[in-house]
Amino acid sequence: MKIEMVELRRIAMPLRRPFRTSFGTQTRRDILLVRVVTDIGEGWGECVALADPVYSSEYVEGAQQVLREYLAPQVLAAPLASARRMADRVSAVIGHRMAKAALETALLDAELRAASMSLATYLGGVRDRVDCGVSVGIAPSVPELVDEVRGYVEEGYRRIKLKVEPGWDVEPLAAVRAEFGPDLLLQVDANTAYTTTDLRRLARFDEFDLLLIEQPFAEEDLESHRVLSRAIRTPVCLDESVVSAASAADAIRRGACSVVNIKAGRVGGYLEAARVHDVCTALGVPVWCGGMLETGLGRAANVALASLPGFTLPGDTSGSGRFYVEDITEPFVLEDGQLAVPQGPGLGVAPRTDFLDEVTTSREELTAG
Numbered sequence: 001m002k003i004e005m006v007e008l009r010r011i012a013m014p015l016r017r018p019f020r021t022s023f024g025t026q027t028r029r030d031i032l033l034v035r036v037v038t039d040i041g042e043g044w045g046e047c048v049a050l051a052d053p054v055y056s057s058e059y060v061e062g063a064q065q066v067l068r069e070y071l072a073p074q075v076l077a078a079p080l081a082s083a084r085r086m087a088d089r090v091s092a093v094i095g096h097r098m099a100k101a102a103l104e105t106a107l108l109d110a111e112l113r114a115a116s117m118s119l120a121t122y123l124g125g126v127r128d129r130v131d132c133g134v135s136v137g138i139a140p141s142v143p144e145l146v147d148e149v150r151g152y153v154e155e156g157y158r159r160i161k162l163k164v165e166p167g168w169d170v171e172p173l174a175a176v177r178a179e180f181g182p183d184l185l186l187q188v189d190a191n192t193a194y195t196t197t198d199l200r201r202l203a204r205f206d207e208f209d210l211l212l213i214e215q216p217f218a219e220e221d222l223e224s225h226r227v228l229s230r231a232i233r234t235p236v237c238l239d240e241s242v243v244s245a246a247s248a249a250d251a252i253r254r255g256a257c258s259v260v261n262i263k264a265g266r267v268g269g270y271l272e273a274a275r276v277h278d279v280c281t282a283l284g285v286p287v288w289c290g291g292m293l294e295t296g297l298g299r300a301a302n303v304a305l306a307s308l309p310g311f312t313l314p315g316d317t318s319g320s321g322r323f324y325v326e327d328i329t330e331p332f333v334l335e336d337g338q339l340a341v342p343q344g345p346g347l348g349v350a351p352r353t354d355f356l357d358e359v360t361t362s363r364e365e366l367t368a369g
């Protein structure tokens, strides 16, 4: 495959409602999209980096710079035998996994479109629909949280994830459990907001029969996650800490987690995400597909990933309407709490050009030389 052009396009998408987590409040999404034009056709990828380096060290402007200055020049310089070879080509660049993932996804989309194969089939998917959960932000008050959760339950979501932080945990959990009863699949995500001085508070989460507690401690702190895993009944799940298949295996072997949230952007792409899935499955650890407020482009790829056999828990694969009034692709709409896995070639979706142009804030075209 000869890559003729790499387009970096930024779009601004208003969020339907503010999304508050322990690391801050998002009110709009500033998203970088990558389009590759090759001799076998074009492909799209979405970069999941947030506007600011508050979830991980990556952020959208930095991702765009690394793509412009380091990654795109490498793939434009000489033909690539396949998208699978991109990782080798750019291996001199340390980190910047979200930037790499976006470019690799665009290359995979182009290659699979040319081969008339869906991403789900290529990755080894075994399901044609996936169970959907929804991530619910920190609300202004407990009654407002309960109302928001009720809306999602009525829409059919099969699992609710509450964002928590010190001061917003036991009380909202108790209220949601009391309101929706013992059958609601419920879990929490702390985005690193706790320390080991909070062990006693975290132990109280056990009374709410949670599916899991996600990333209570810092990204690098596997030891505290191991200590918590031994102290509570609720399974400990890692998100931020898992940046590769090797780090997933390491965390599991150390006893730091018994569940893994897989986000392709965080681990450098869908190929590495499938390897994370493989290693977790081999070690008996269930996985689920995380989300980063993606548009339909990233959502399509996430749903494909979630169709792999080890994804046995509902993911943060919500419908387009969870975050956006209007999506840049045909919207993903829940049917009985599930999303259909795209069956078309590549991602199986493409941006609607008119609306894409409407939300575009900048665009640059990179070519060889």
Ligand code: OSB
Binding pocket: 055, 134, 135, 189, 191, 239, 290, 291, 292, 293, 294, 316, 317, 318
């Ligand atoms: O920790 O899973 C997270 C969104 C942005 C950054 C980190 C996280 C999240 C979410 C939202 O929880 C998941 C989604 O896209 O539905």
Ligand code: MG
Binding pocket: 189, 191, 214, 215, 239, 240, 261, 290
């Ligand atoms: Mg998380």
